[in-house]
Amino acid sequence: MLVPERGGAVVPVTVVLCVNGERHEFEIDPLERLADVLRDRIGLVGTKVGCGEGACGACAVLLDGRAVASCLLAVGSAAGHRIETIEGLSRDGLTPLQEAFIAADALQCGFCTPGQIVAATGLLRAEPAPTRAAVRQAMSGNICRCGCYPKIEQAILSCSGGDG
Ligand code: FES
Ligand code: FES
Structure with missing residues (x-):
């Protein structure tokens, strides 16, 4: 994804996420980590950040049903995909x-x-x-x-x- 820049500064773009069946829209740097957006902007802190380098799996979320490391995924890349976090999996009680x-x-x-x-x-x-x-x-x-x-x-x- 292209990151619009003016004078070297990142210009936020509109990113729409579908997380646990709910729509979330942000004006955001599309290169921000999905893990940080989930935790800091949506409040889904069940997704942990351990290594931050794709090596530990603590930040795993399901993207269209497949486990991915959300610390390695730019939020812009997650747009248009179905994201499930641990909170979504246990919405109706423990699985x-x-x-x-x-x-x-x-x-x-x-x-x-x-x-x-x-x-x-x-x-x-x-x-x-x-x-x-x-x-x-x-x-x-x-x-x-x-x-x-x-x-x-x-x-x-x-x-x-x-x-x-
Ligand atoms: S925080 Fe370790 S893989 Fe993402
Ligand atoms: S790291 Fe403590 S239970 Fe797995």
Whole structure:
């Protein structure tokens, strides 16, 4: 996307986002990070920012159903796409996957958990019965500094139709 400039200054453009089924319109620098817009302008702070470099998965959101790192995505690039955050997933109460995380004790500090849930939701929507190997592969971009990996894997597999 072209960024209009006058004398080197970024000129805000109108960006319309569809987040959790709701329309949000901003006059904004289209290169602002989606993660920051979600957190600071819309107030959806369930999306965490850890590394800010696409390496930890804490900022995962679903873009047209696919998990992406919102810290790497310019808000202008997200316009016209369907964005789902952890708040949208649990709008009607905890999802079975969230319940499974609790049942499996798959979190400690919880910082990574929204990103884990978002990524796993994207996986299970695309592949309802993943193998254990497929779960590991799909979740490989989500870091848990508390080391809850075995329990996270167990929680996801308990919600899948796969044989593990
Ligand atoms: S904060 Fe986006 S991947 Fe780490
Ligand atoms: S539960 Fe603490 S980083 Fe994952």
